[in-house]
Amino acid sequence: GAVVSQHPSRVICKSGTSVKIECRSLDFQATTMFWYRQFPKKSLMLMATSNEGSKATYEQGVEKDKFLINHASLTLSTLTVTSAHPEDSSFYICSASNTDTQYFGPGTRLTVL
Amino acid sequence: GQQLNQSPQSMFIQEGEDVSMNCTSSSIFNTWLWYKQDPGEGPVLLIALYKAGELTSNGRLTAQFGITRKDSFLNISASIPSDVGIYFCAGLDAGGTSYGKLTFGQGTILTVHP
Numbered sequence: 001g002a003v004v005s006q007h008p009s010r011v012i013c014k015s016g017t018s019v020k021i022e023c024r025s026l027d028f029q030a031t032t033m034f035w036y037r038q039f040p041k042k043s044l045m046l047m048a049t050s051n052e053g054s055k056a057t058y059e060q061g062v063e064k065d066k067f068l069i070n071h072a073s074l075t076l077s078t079l080t081v082t083s084a085h086p087e088d089s090s091f092y093i094c095s096a097s098n099t100d101t102q103y104f105g106p107g108t109r110l111t112v113l
Numbered sequence: 114g115q116q117l118n119q120s121p122q123s124m125f126i127q128e129g130e131d132v133s134m135n136c137t138s139s140s141i142f143n144t145w146l147w148y149k150q151d152p153g154e155g156p157v158l159l160i161a162l163y164k165a166g167e168l169t170s171n172g173r174l175t176a177q178f179g180i181t182r183k184d185s186f187l188n189i190s191a192s193i194p195s196d197v198g199i200y201f202c203a204g205l206d207a208g209g210t211s212y213g214k215l216t217f218g219q220g221t222i223l224t225v226h227p
Binding site: 091101102103 | 116144146148153154155156157158161163199201203205213214215217218219220222
């Protein structure tokens with residue numbers, strides 16, 4: 001199947017700092033990428049849909065000024081958590097779509113101290 | 114947001130037993146996907162179903178896309194310890210403002226005892 005990478009896999013940061021997470025589709029071009037957040041033993045919660053060359057579409061309740069998404073190319077989308085707080089600590093997962101299937105990255109564990 | 118009804122929520126089985134889990138929805142989907150997630154990892158696609166009534170196998174896994182397009186099941190035969198994980202069903206929206214979005218089930222936590 002298609003391969004999606006995420007970097008970093010784990011990050012620990014201080015409260016008030018910003019953290020950038022990269023999502024790359026390694027062997028296919030993805031016009032659409034998705035960002036999810038997942039709490040322990042829970043299902044994935046969609047945060048936003050990222051389309052190459054246009055603004056991201058955020059789900060209800062997700063602050064777009066806090067979770068900045070940039071989809072600069074057909075193989076790269078980034079999520080920046082700005083002014084992170086402990087409640088932002090979570091597992092963030094991206095996926096890349098090739099029209100009829102979504103392939104997920106390995107996830108990024110964010111811990112905000 | 115909308116969520117699929119996935120059951121059971123958890124299963125504890127002996128190695129070698131067969132497993133069955135299913136998902137139902139009040140909405141129609143054009144594509145059903147089944148994923149497995151190991152702890153600390155992203156979901157991995159197991160089976161994709163694109164046609165109502167379709168029955169697809171992938172090794173010991175078999176999944177079917179319900180004829181009404183509102184349900185799907187996943188069977189695992191002769192379970193082994195590495196089958197442990199969380200299994201998610203997902204329906205893919207194909208139209209309107211939800212184009213390309215996945216709607217997930219709550220997940221089935223599978224534990225296999227050797």
